[in-house]
Amino acid sequence: MGAGEFSYRISISTLRVVFPLLFVLRLAKGQFRLFGAYHPVKAAPGDDVILPCHVEPKLNVAGMTVEWSRPDRCPDPKNCLSHDEYVHLYRHNSEVTEMKLPSYIGRTALFTDSLREGNISLRITNVTQEDEGRYRCFIPKLKSHLQSSVVHLIVGGSSERCRLIPVVVLCMFILLCIAVRGCLMTESLCQKAELKKLTI
Template identity: 55%
Template sequence: MLAMPGLCLLLFALIFTPTPVKGHYQVTSSRQPVVAAPGDDVVLQCLVEPQLDTVDMTVEWSRPDAKRRAKGVEYVHLYRDNREVLDMKSSSYHGRTALFADGLRHGNISLIITNVTTADEGEYKCFIPKLQGNAKSSVVRLVIDQSSNLKPNKTVPSETHLHHEATRQNYLNGGVPRSRSFTPLILICVSLIFNA
């Protein structure tokens, strides 16, 4: 059986191991596909974890499953130098994509696509080239359900709703909520070590 100091050290290791190293970030998205009907407005959720201000960073959204044009990559949406870059954007997405401007300050790089069509179905890659960390990109799959009898959904969820939902999903997938305080546990273990 473990002695109290050993038990406390084991507890510390278990609690603090999943915490990301400061300065190491990852781009995350849901593993579930986004399902929409033709004419819907959709949000392809993509976040930087832990939260990071990405306003001054380049954010690229592309279609890894799409054919490449002769002169290079065509982007679904390209954000660089604090603005959208249109000259490298695929013509089929002109006037139909946007990022949450305020969300960039909190690592929300989700893409809004309006009036989706069957041609929009497929994989979308969100990528931050200069992100410090191993996971600089993530892929979101969009499925267009032509058999849907629903009216087009023109309501785009708010940033607050998206952030809350992402936090909830992170927690359900085994993530540790950032707001948890370990101070009482630390005090108890220190007390046990010195009183043993």
């Protein structure tokens, strides 16, 4: 085998590896992905909460359908996409309320100005214990193998209790200061009394 034939075989086998690799990389570069929260989102009853979800790289999704649903409340576990009840449904540049779960009516909203940046995060107001669970954000026409993402919401504790904690801490600090000052004053009076005894 000559040197020319050897280099020809190397270049052909190299091309067989490089071309498919370049094709895959090009496809991957053009892929969009939907990302939610990496950790559960926590809220107290009565709070407003934001469930994060966005497209990367940034993509204007204002003209696309955006669906938020509750997969753990799916009537048919074998086909969760068959039901017509959503936490929030955005279609044709506006919210569709006809297919919305009754408990979420008037309580959810997208950040419509941010849709051009690929942000489809959902705001839920006045959360209750019944809102706890998994939420699925989904863009049906997104050209990606990651068209959806799941965000877990945990609702626990009382917002009133959370507001009271700083007040209780402050009261305890004031009482501690008063007690310390009282001890210092008592000690000072004792020292003065001892001095009087010594001088007599």
